[in-house]
Amino acid sequence: MAQDKQEHEAVIEERIISASDLGTFYIFVNKRFSNESKITSIKAVSGNDLTEDKDIENALNDYFATVGAESNHHMPSFPNINVPQLNNIHIEVKDVGNAITKLKNNLSAGPDGLLPLFFKGIKNTITFPLTLLFTQLLSVACVPGIWKKAIITPVHKKGPTNAVTNYRPISITCVPSKLLERVVSSKIYSHLIHNNILHPQQHGFVGGKSTCTNLLESLND
Numbered sequence: 701m702a703q704d705k706q707e708h709e710a711v712i713e714e715r716i717i718s719a720s721d722l723g724t725f726y727i728f729v730n731k732r733f734s735n736e737s738k739i740t741s742i743k744a745v746s747g748n749d750l751t752e753d754k755d756i757e758n759a760l761n762d763y764f765a766t767v768g769a770e771s772n773h774h775m776p777s778f779p780n781i782n783v784p785q786l787n788n789i790h791i792e793v794k795d796v797g798n799a800i801t802k803l804k805n806n807l808s809a810g811p812d813g814l815l816p817l818f819f820k821g822i823k824n825t826i827t828f829p830l831t832l833l834f835t836q837l838l839s840v841a842c843v844p845g846i847w848k849k850a851i852i853t854p855v856h857k858k859g860p861t862n863a864v865t866n867y868r869p870i871s872i873t874c875v876p877s878k879l880l881e882r883v884v885s886s887k888i889y890s891h892l893i894h895n896n897i898l899h900p901q902q903h904g905f906v907g908g909k910s911t912c913t914n915l916l917e918s919l920n921d
Contacts, residue, residue, distance in 0.1 A: 713728075739756055745766075759864050760864060784891075786888065789838060789884060791887075798886075799879045799883050803817075803820055805820065810875060811850065812846055812876075814874070819875055819876075819879070843877065846874060850871035850872055854867040
């Protein structure tokens, strides 16, 4: 049994290496070094040592609330540029299908309890109804209340695991919400690329570019 497990892991590692995908490689490595065990004790910002689950949850919640930036509800002004405006987003069945295909099987369920694997399993059945639903929601500028909620999971960043300041929050939202966000993001990105709006020095969230290309270009300059 142990040999079968080792052979299975060797096959997975070989696939990751042959894929030549840095993102996949780093995800695999981080999982090997990550500590997913339960937090049994933690030191709050005040310096108190906490061991009760409720106290640990409150301490993490209070810390995450202090580092988050609250919106000032102010819309920044933009310069007038001679490009077409993206006044509406037309969602097609293929857009939703592509978004479902890109879901990762190992992700957790959001507040609605529906796993990404569930949507991938019924992709051919649910793609068209979701397209109609997303189109209707965009037309009335409204989404279900549960899509605005998230399950906050603390992830250890660095340093001692018993310090509350060494954790960062991960928001696990509902899968339909993620699908709609991915479709809208794709439409906005396509609009920016098609109309040549993005500056050549923009590296973040641009296909074929990353922090690595940004650093290499800066170093070259």
